[in-house]
Amino acid sequence: MTKKKAEDNRILLLENASQIVTVSGFEAKKGEQMQDIGVIEGGSILVKGDRIEKILMPGESTRDLVPDEVIDCRGKTILPGFVDSHTHLVFGGYRENEYNWRLRGDSYVDIMNRGGGIINSVRGTREASFEILFETGMKRLDSMTRFGVTTVEAKSGYGLDKETELKQLEVMKALQDNHSLDLITTFMGAHSIPTEYKGRGAEFIEYLIEEVMPVVKERSLAEFCDIFCEKNVFSVEESRRLLNAAKAMGFKLKLHADEIVQLGGSELAAEVGAVSADHLLQASDEGINAMAEAGVVATVLPCTAFSLKEHYARARYMIERGCAVAVATDFNPGSCFTESIPLAIALTTLQMDMRIEEVITGLTLNGAAAVGRAHEIGSIDPGKKADLVIHEFPSYQYIPYHIGVSTVEKVIKNGRMIFDASKIEIL
Template identity: 55%
Template sequence: MAGKKLFIKHAAEMVTCAGAAPKMGAAMADIGIIPDGALLAENGKISWVGPTAELPVQSEAQWEVIDATGQCVMPGFVDSHTHMVFGGYRAEEFFWRLAGTPYLEILERGGGILNTVQATRSASLAELKAMTLGRLDNMLAMGVTTVEGKSGYGLDKETELRQLAVMDELNREQPVEIVPTFMGAHAVPPEYKGRTDDYVDYIIKEVLPAVVKQGIAEFCDVFCEQGVFSLVQSRRLLEAAQAMGLKAKLHADEIVALGGAELAAELNACSADHLLQASDAGIAALGKAHTVATVLPMTAFCLRESYARARTMINNGAAVALATDYNPGSCFSHSIPLVAALAAIQLKLEPAEIVTALTINGAAAVNRANRVGSLEIGKQADIAILEYPSHLFLVYHAGMNIVDKVIKQGRLVWRKSDQK
């Protein structure tokens, strides 16, 4: 799907976010702005970046030319935490939570994740694929060029493999690059109620080998939380997954300060996600590790919970990523504009830090920092072009989608003018 030759010139800002590893602490503010910037891409990869006045091209005849005068050109967004493959919806539960019913109580009643499990188990591959394709189209329109997708709404071998197969097929059929994560340890299914250790055994002995044999998933994630999977159970599962060749991720310290951030750092996980209740010790551990702290402010917003201490994390040297947590329960939204607004207003991040968190650090959270997340020679030409001249408008035009064009591997795959 790679484009042949792409030529972007006269960008008011060319935001490069250069780097092949997560930007940690104060380095998150360095986004490498080139005024009146230009970029060349050939065969899907960037071959030159710099000021328009220094362009090495004499003739534009052989190139697809985009004049970005008055616009900001930046890396395509990486949404590094979603649960986008699911059946059914849970609109009623959203209002139960607003009325004060705690999430863990909803889960105990057989609602929450288990509600979606029933609908997802009942859906065919074709049905799940059609629903997910529509969601990906909407993500693309917001500038997302890479997205992580988790299984975890099957909690059995057959459905977990089906969710991953949906991602695999869609990865070949549409522009947004999907990073597949196996998350069979998302909840304890009804058939294992009261027998969580037995369910972990089942995942390790029967499901994980089938997932690895299928050859689609890159990561294993676990909901490490009080009343779900303990630290001991999470460690046992993730160490088994790592031994089988999968990389580790954790849903950590979302509801209770259980020590998930510390465990993620100890296991050298690619990311620890949520972190609303992460302790000082957990934040310090992330600041010393290369584990990305993935913060999901829309989930806190939708749950009326306190926000993760992203400012403290950055001040302690951690690499912070921002993601949507798109799912049918606690955050039925994949709005990158809302994530950016909440990050500035509630998390107290600077605009440049928000850009880093949505690009190169998001890429690092899914082990893609050497391929995507920045505009530099050799990287994939995954690009978002904004309607406005500065990255500041991501927050200033609060909650609004200001993406004008999206380019994936050097090919123009979406533009706002085509939607009218």
């Protein structure tokens, strides 16, 4: 099986949409710009091969171009494909017992101190075969597709040793080659301190820099490097050491920042020029202002806060301070075992005081910017990839209104239909 896309000259016409939400732009939208989503009523989209050729206004002719396929979008809304810019989708084993512990009142740190948490998933991933990781990864990507995701970021970090980290990244490479969705890979060997390095976090950082990251770079297995900058995990100093070394090797930078305690991770993200800083539940005013000034995309992960029963990141404050805010799921086996975009939309709108227009921007153009792809995806602009989602209702305002339920009817990736909910039969 190999990745497919539309033939170079094939012409697809999505005609007479009730609304086209363009989110037009080639870089992240900041602050109040996030509400500008560019709604066109009654328009059509002309796709040639895997690219958007033109947006047609109501009544505008396709002239001499004769479509090979026409999709009637009357009463439907077309959005750019969603970009899930923060996931940990390749892992072995599950942690359902830890979820039950949390329901009984145990904190994330309590569970980690009992030998659970990330280390639990490390055991399962080290034991899992390449084939099992690939098979489960394909199923998870299928599920993401049904929620309208067309591009997904995937992190390693459940190996914490050279062999398993490389295995995870090789699985991601195979998924990229074989699934319709595009994967953007992130090396996150510094996700936790492995048992064999307990109490020696600085030594583990040096191990990753000297022994693992050069191989990842040599094999072109990851574009980004990420680290969990957190109390009892990696300090600001250790995180700075790893990220600066990664930058010198040519990696782009990401950062798990200020999730559990206010440690200064958001300030560090601005200092080192990270593309994004993620989580940010405890980010300080100074850190948020620094990210806004430095152009770091602030990625909020509402499903994780919901799952952990923690308060949410201050998305409203971030937007008012001029940040570019992205929204992602943080799909992972422990703190957030969900890939549900509808849940993320419900939480950002109902619990985080984000307008639906801002959430749409956060899931499309700003999500694309968080993975360095705003020039290529994340909006409906001529020349960009034809990654489009047709929603079943006549207005984007139905998306949050249908609380927690997917409104996705059809998904088009690289100019080719890859999902059609109308063809799924209930037996």
